Amino acid sequence: MRRTPYFWLQLAFTLLVCSFLLVPVFMSIVAGLTENFFVGVKSGFTTRWIGVVWELYAPTIFRSMYIALATLAVTLVVGVPAAYVLAKRPGMATRLIEEFLVLPVAIPGLAIALALIITYGGFRDFRTSWGFILVGHVLYTLPFMVRSVLAVLSSFNFQVLEESAASLGAGFWRRFFGIVLPNARSGIVAGALTVVTLSIGEFNLTWMMHTPETMTLPVGLADSYASMRLEIGSAYTLVFFIMITPLLVALQRYGVQSTRTRKGA
Amino acid sequence: MNGKAGTAIRLVDCAKTFPNGTRALDKTSLEMRGGETIVFLGPSGCGKTTLLRVIAGLESPDEGGRVYFDDEDVTSQPIEHRNVGMVFQSYALFPNMNVGDNIAYGLKVHGVAPDKRARRVDEMLRMMQISELRERRITELSGGQRQRVALARAIAVQPRVLLLDEPLTALDALLRERLRIEIDVLLHSLGITAAYVTHDQGEAMAIGDRIAVMNKGAIVQTGSPREIYYKPASSFVADFIGTMNRVTGTLRGGALELPGGRIDWADQQGSGEMQVLFRPNDARIVEEAGAPLRGVVEQQFFLGDRTRLHVTGVADRTVVVETTEHREFRVGQSIGLRIEPGALLRLRD
Ligand SMILES: Nc1ncnc2c1ncn2[C@@H]1O[C@H](COP(=O)(O)OP(=O)(O)OP(=O)(O)O)[C@@H](O)[C@H]1O
Ligand SMILES: [Mg+2]
Numbered sequence: 001m002r003r004t005p006y007f008w009l010q011l012a013f014t015l016l017v018c019s020f021l022l023v024p025v026f027m028s029i030v031a032g033l034t035e036n037f038f039v040g041v042k043s044g045f046t047t048r049w050i051g052v053v054w055e056l057y058a059p060t061i062f063r064s065m066y067i068a069l070a071t072l073a074v075t076l077v078v079g080v081p082a083a084y085v086l087a088k089r090p091g092m093a094t095r096l097i098e099e100f101l102v103l104p105v106a107i108p109g110l111a112i113a114l115a116l117i118i119t120y121g122g123f124r125d126f127r128t129s130w131g132f133i134l135v136g137h138v139l140y141t142l143p144f145m146v147r148s149v150l151a152v153l154s155s156f157n158f159q160v161l162e163e164s165a166a167s168l169g170a171g172f173w174r175r176f177f178g179i180v181l182p183n184a185r186s187g188i189v190a191g192a193l194t195v196v197t198l199s200i201g202e203f204n205l206t207w208m209m210h211t212p213e214t215m216t217l218p219v220g221l222a223d224s225y226a227s228m229r230l231e232i233g234s235a236y237t238l239v240f241f242i243m244i245t246p247l248l249v250a251l252q253r254y255g256v257q258s259t260r261t262r263k264g265a
Numbered sequence: 266m267n268g269k270a271g272t273a274i275r276l277v278d279c280a281k282t283f284p285n286g287t288r289a290l291d292k293t294s295l296e297m298r299g300g301e302t303i304v305f306l307g308p309s310g311c312g313k314t315t316l317l318r319v320i321a322g323l324e325s326p327d328e329g330g331r332v333y334f335d336d337e338d339v340t341s342q343p344i345e346h347r348n349v350g351m352v353f354q355s356y357a358l359f360p361n362m363n364v365g366d367n368i369a370y371g372l373k374v375h376g377v378a379p380d381k382r383a384r385r386v387d388e389m390l391r392m393m394q395i396s397e398l399r400e401r402r403i404t405e406l407s408g409g410q411r412q413r414v415a416l417a418r419a420i421a422v423q424p425r426v427l428l429l430d431e432p433l434t435a436l437d438a439l440l441r442e443r444l445r446i447e448i449d450v451l452l453h454s455l456g457i458t459a460a461y462v463t464h465d466q467g468e469a470m471a472i473g474d475r476i477a478v479m480n481k482g483a484i485v486q487t488g489s490p491r492e493i494y495y496k497p498a499s500s501f502v503a504d505f506i507g508t509m510n511r512v513t514g515t516l517r518g519g520a521l522e523l524p525g526g527r528i529d530w531a532d533q534q535g536s537g538e539m540q541v542l543f544r545p546n547d548a549r550i551v552e553e554a555g556a557p558l559r560g561v562v563e564q565q566f567f568l569g570d571r572t573r574l575h576v577t578g579v580a581d582r583t584v585v586v587e588t589t590e591h592r593e594f595r596v597g598q599s600i601g602l603r604i605e606p607g608a609l610l611r612l613r614d
Contacts, residue, residue, distance in 0.1 A: 160357045163323055166344045167351040168371030168422060182361040 029241070032234035049235035053224070057236060060220035061243070067130055067216060068199040071137040075195050078138075079145030080188060084180060086146070087153035098150075101143040109204025112139060116209065130214045136205040141198050145191040152187025153180075186254065193251040200244060217243075271299030272334050272425040272458050274320060279330035281315050289315040291483040292330075297426075299335075302452050302459045303487075306469040307479030308505065313462040316479070317428050320460060322347045334425055350419030350457075354431040356411040358403045364414050365390070365399040371422035389417040392451075409440045416448070420455065427452070427459040433468065445471055466506045470494070478502050495544070500612050503542055510548075512580035513540050521609070525579035526558035530606040539611065545573065545587040547608035556601020560584070565594045576600065 032050070035043035086094050104112055116136060121127050158180055165175045181188070203218040210219050217240060225233040274297040281290035290312045297303050305313040318324040320332065322344035332340045339347055351357075358367050368389050372382045390396040393413040398406065406414065412432060419427060432448070433441045449472050452459045463469055469476050470490040477487040478501075486498040497503035500511075514521040515538050519531045553559065560579035565572060574586045574594060579602060586602065594600070 156360075157355060157357075160353055160355055161359060163344070164351055164353060164357040164418075165359070165370070165374075166323075167321065167349055167424075167428075168418070169345050169348070169374040170370075171345055174374065179359060179361070183359070185361075 028234050028237050031231060032236070032238040034231065037230055037234070049231045050239065052232055053236045053239055057217070057220045057224070060215050060217045061239065063130060063214070064200050064217035067133055067137060068196045070134050071141055071199040072192055072195050074134070074138045075142050075145040076188070076192065079142050079191065080149050080181070080184075083146045083149035083153060084176070087150055088159065101146055104139045105143055109140065109202075110208050112136065113205045113208030128211050128213060133206055133209055133214050133216065136209050137199045137202055140202060140205060141195040144194045144198065148191030148194060149184055149187040152184045156183065158183060189254045190251070193247060193254060197244065197247045197251060200247070271456050273297060273299040274426060274458060275333040276320070277331040277333070279319050279326035279332065281312075281319060281324055282327050289482055290319070293484055295477065295484065295487070297458055297460065299458055300456045301474045302461060302472060304461045304463060304469040304473035304476045305479055306463060306466060306476050309464060311479045312482040313479055314430055317430055317460055317462050320426070321349050321351060321428050348422070348425045350422065350424035350427040352415050352419050352427070352429040352432045354434050356415045358411055358414055358418070360403050362403070363399070364395070364401050364403070364406070367403065367414055368418045368421050371418065375422055385421055389421050393417045408436050409444060412436065412444060416451070425458070427457050429459065429461045431462055431464070434463070434465075441468075448472065478505065497610070497612070503610070503612065508545050508585050509542050510545065510584045511540060511542050512582065512584060513538060514580070523558065523580045525560050526556070528557060528604050528606055528609070530609070533606070542610040542612065543604055543608050545585045547604060548584065548586045549603050550586065550588050550590065551601045551603045553599055553601040556603060558602040558604065560600060560602060562594050562596055562598045562600060564596065576602070
């Protein structure tokens with residue numbers, strides 16, 4: 001196959017764009033691993049900064065993880081049944097609810113956070129607990145779970161599957177857990193990965209809502225950039241990358257699969 | 266799982282109006298004898314599926330309607346307690362299970378012990394001749410194989426009644442023919458009461474002990490396939506099932522006079538103009554000399570097992586005639602026809 005000049009032009013452009021995005025990432029990683037970034041790489045490599053990050057910010061890392069998991073739990077328990085109900089009753093009301101659910105995504109996170117603070121700020125214990133952050137994250141990520149599950153449920157006729165299961169004697173719960181959920185799995189997995197990724201990386205809402213006791217990883221990042229050595233901030237970024245990359249890879253794989261499978265039967 | 270074959274089913278005044286105001290089914294009363302196969306036949310949108318779903322318990326009839334299985338009033342029972350087997354046009358097999366697990370599903374739900382369950386699944390697979398497919402995923406099956414699995418799954422729990430909604434529509438003609446014969450044999454060997462929905466009159470004729478012809482939400486006639494074919498109660502039924510000739514003639518002196526001749530009809534009362542109907546195979550082609558009716562071949566269609574002719578000059582419009590004779594006709598050729606008066610139908614509407 002002969003490549004046209006056009007192909008080479010495209011390739012060059014693609015590589016240029018990629019490097020534009022990747023070089024800063026690379027630089028940041030290097031910065032987190034060098035002894036002294038201003039001196040340069042010749043100052044030598046070290047994992048010292050990662051150790052410092054761990055000392056200073058380990059709680060934010062764990063907090064981000066369990067907030068993400070709690071967010072996931074809530075969105076699963078609320079979002080999956082919600083998607084099921086929405087898929088079962090198509091109509092005006094359903095459309096409206098769907099649109100309504102997307103609102104938190106469209107409104108700036110700061111505004112939502114402010115609204116939450118105005119409303120619940122008075123409840124001191126709640127305001128200062130990580131549960132307050134959790135509410136914000138659930139509000140923000142729930143639509144992603146609902147939409148992901150809804151998309152899969154709309155892609156095959158699950159109602160007729162339920163009807164045939166019912167004709168075989170299966171009651172509601174048995175149908176829901178034995179037929180509906182397993183067949184919506186790809187959407188649930190994709191939704192779950194999205195929720196976890198978004199929650200771990202969420203900054204806007206959390207920055208506004210956090211207290212020193214409820215700082216999460218991204219807020220900690222901002223904090224370190226503002227008040228620490230550049231190397232520490234960069235090492236912190238590295239930690240964040242290590243946490244988020246496996247999630248992104250999984251998201252890519254399952255997300256793509258869920259749009260490809262679910263045909264036939 | 267009280268697998269008693271041959272539950273009688275009775276619908277009393279069952280109507281169905283959907284929340285959006287669509288009246289899919291007018292007040293319908295119907296009796297299905299135990300072990301009988303009844304076919305609901307009618308054009309698209311006439312309410313066949315709705316009627317089937319009322320029997321199944323997937324739709325509840327409007328206020329006042331009642332559904333009985335034998336003497337038991339099941340109107341308020343949801344489908345999962347009615348013990349009905351359902352087979353859908355789309356098969357509705359569970360994609361998250363393999364073939365064996367699909368068939369075993371109902372047995373599992375009914376709490377059948379694993380060893381008994383496995384034996385029953387084996388039996389079903391053998392009966393449907395798909396034993397080698399046991400471990401296959403649903404997505405790895407052909408349409409015909411899927412339909413066999415769907416049937417096996419429905420029958421495995423020994424339902425009181427089997428409900429089939431256009432089970433063969435998605436298959437190609439040859440396979441449809443073969444499965445239709447298999448289903449017919451199966452239903453009768455099981456002795457199960459079955460309701461079968463189709464819009465294909467050939468399928469209805471082949472499978473039904475009785476056919477209920479539906480139109481616009483109502484059953485307009487029930488009867489054996491022969492009755493429906495030769496004694497349609499209305500012109501709708503006559504036209505929906507097979508080809509029907511409709512000609513206008515004048516009754517005079519014990520004979521019906523048509524443009525192409527006359528049909529002796531001594532026992533017919535009255536006189537004057539009237540419309541009569543007859544089936545294409547009720548007009549026999551005879552020697553032209555001395556034939557009671559004469560016409561000219563306008564078109565001929567060789568259908569393999571028979572030849573169909575469009576004949577002009579016999580009546581006020583072209584009539585369709587069918588013959589199993591092997592001879593070939595020419596366009597423009599004159600032919601003689603004889604129609605026995607017994608084959609003539611008069612309809613009120
Ligand atoms: N859930 C529903 N809500 C509102 N109207 C409905 C519903 N289901 C069916 N209908 C309407 O009721 C009428 C009868 O529908 P039904 O599905 O019983 O027809 P059918 O005879 O099975 O047709 P087909 O041969 O096309 O399957 C149609 O006009 C249809 O649009
Ligand atoms: Mg239908």
